[in-house]
Amino acid sequence: MTDYKALEHEFGLILQARRDLVAVRGQGACLYDEAGNEYLDCAGGIGVASLGHAHPEVVAAIQRQAETLITCPNILYNDVRSRLLEKLVSIAPPGLGRAYLCNSGAEAVEAALKFARLHTGRKHFVTAMRGFHGRTMGAVSATYTPKYREAFEPLVPGFGYVPLNKIDRLDAAVGDDTAAVMLELVQGEGGVNPVQANYIAAVQALCRERGALLIIDEIQTGFGRTGKLFACEHFGVEPDLMCLAKAMGGGVPIGATLLRGDIEIAPGLHGTTFGGNPLACAAALAAIEVYERDRLPARAAELGDYFEAELRADELAQVRAVRRLGLMVGIELRHKVQDRLAALLERRIIALPAGPNVIRLLPPLVIERAQIDRLVTALREILA
Numbered sequence: 460m461t462d463y464k465a466l467e468h469e470f471g472l473i474l475q476a477r478r479d480l481v482a483v484r485g486q487g488a489c490l491y492d493e494a495g496n497e498y499l500d501c502a503g504g505i506g507v508a509s510l511g512h513a514h515p516e517v518v519a520a521i522q523r524q525a526e527t528l529i530t531c532p533n534i535l536y537n538d539v540r541s542r543l544l545e546k547l548v549s550i551a552p553p554g555l556g557r558a559y560l561c562n563s564g565a566e567a568v569e570a571a572l573k574f575a576r577l578h579t580g581r582k583h584f585v586t587a588m589r590g591f592h593g594r595t596m597g598a599v600s601a602t603y604t605p606k607y608r609e610a611f612e613p614l615v616p617g618f619g620y621v622p623l624n625k626i627d628r629l630d631a632a633v634g635d636d637t638a639a640v641m642l643e644l645v646q647g648e649g650g651v652n653p654v655q656a657n658y659i660a661a662v663q664a665l666c667r668e669r670g671a672l673l674i675i676d677e678i679q680t681g682f683g684r685t686g687k688l689f690a691c692e693h694f695g696v697e698p699d700l701m702c703l704a705k706a707m708g709g710g711v712p713i714g715a716t717l718l719r720g721d722i723e724i725a726p727g728l729h730g731t732t733f734g735g736n737p738l739a740c741a742a743a744l745a746a747i748e749v750y751e752r753d754r755l756p757a758r759a760a761e762l763g764d765y766f767e768a769e770l771r772a773d774e775l776a777q778v779r780a781v782r783r784l785g786l787m788v789g790i791e792l793r794h795k796v797q798d799r800l801a802a803l804l805e806r807r808i809i810a811l812p813a814g815p816n817v818i819r820l821l822p823p824l825v826i827e828r829a830q831i832d833r834l835v836t837a838l839r840e841i842l843a
C-alpha cells in the first residue's frame with residue numbers, strides 16, 4: 460500500500476501538525492481511513508464541513524456545473540455568480556448591499572482591509588487580542604498572537620490590538636485615523652471567546668460616532684455554526700463590512716467580503732482571477748439552500764444545548780469552563796489539551812485545540828443525536 464504519510468513528509472511542507480490518520484473518504488459527520496475505519500469529525504474541516512462530507516446536493520451542483528462552465532473571468536458576467544451575489548445580500552445583516560467574491564478567509568479579510576482604507580481615506584485598524592484573521596501579510600498583521608506575526612515583520616503598519624469586552628480600551632484606541640475596527644463575534648482560534656452583547660453594541664456606536672468602519676469576521680461563525688445564520692443576528696450587529704469563507708461552499712473553497720450598500724470601490728483597485736468562479740458559486744448556492752431549507756442554524760442551537768446538558772461539565776474534574784454558542788464549543792481544561800486530543804483520536808473522534816488548554820469542537824451541523832451521545836461518552840471518559 461502507498462505510504463501517503465511518507466509522501467506528505469517528503470514532498471510537502473508540514474506546517475500544521477498532522478494527526479496519525481489518512482482520511483480518504485467522508486460521509487455526513489464521519490471520515491474514513493484507508494482501512495475503512497470510521498472517525499467522527501468534530502473538527503468539521505476546521506469549520507468548513509458544516510453540511511458534513513459529500514452532501515448530495517452540493518455534489519450534484521458541482522457535477523452539473525462542471526459539465527456546464529467551470530471558469531469564467533471577471534471581465535464577463537455570469538449567471539451563477541450573479542445569483543450567488545443576490546442570495547448573499549438577501550441573507551446578510553441589514554445594510555450590506557453588495558458582495559465581493561474570493562477564494563478563502565484570508566482573501567476576504569485582505570479585501571475588507573483594503574476597502575476600509577479606500578472608503579475612509581484613513582490608515583489605521585484596531586483588532587482584538589486573541590483574534591485570528593488569517594495568514595496573508597494583511598490578515599496576519601490584523602492577528603494579535605505574536606507567534607503568528609513576529610517572524611514576518613515588518614508587517615503592514617497601522618494595527619493596534621485591544622482586549623475583548625473592555626470598551627474603555629477600545630475607546631482609547633479608536634481615533635481620527637482609524638479606518639476600521641475588526642472583530643470576531645466568537646473568537647475561534649483564540650479559545651472560543653464570545654463577545655458580550657453590551658460590548659459589541661458599544662463598539663458599533665463608538666465606530667459610528669468616530670467615523671470608523673466596523674468589520675465583522677464571520678469566517679468561522681458564519682452559516683449557522685453559532686445557532687443563527689450569522690452570529691451578527693445574536694447581537695443585532697449591523698456591520699459595515701463582513702467577511703465570510705469556510706462553510707460557505709459546502710466544502711469547496713470560496714470566500715466573500717460583504718459591504719454596506721453605499722461603499723463604492725472604483726474598478727481596477729482590487730481583483731481576483733478565481734474569485735466568483737461558477738464552480739464554487741454553484742456549490743455555495745446549493746449549500747446555502749440546504750442551510751436554510753433544513754434549518755441548520757436552529758439545529759445547531761438545539762444540538763448545542765443538548766450537548767452541553769448531556770456533558771454535565773460541572774462533574775468533570777479536568778474541566779474549568781465550557782464556552783459555547785450553538786455548535787461552536789470550547790471546553791477549557793485545567794491543563795494542556797494535546798494528550799486529551801490524542802485520547803479522543805484513540806476513540807476515533809477528531810477534535811481541535813484553540814490555544815494551549817481549550818478543546819474546540821466544530822462538528823458538522825448535520826451531526827446526529829446518537830453521534831453527539833458518542834462524543835459525550837468519550838469526553839466524559841477522558842475528562843473525568
Ligand SMILES: Cc1ncc(COP(=O)(O)O)c(C=O)c1O
Nearest residue numbers: 563564565591592593647678679
Ligand atoms: C475567524 C477567521 N478569520 C480568518 C481565517 C482565515 O481563513 P483562511 O484559512 O480560509 O484563509 C480563519 C481561519 O481559521 C478564521 O477562523
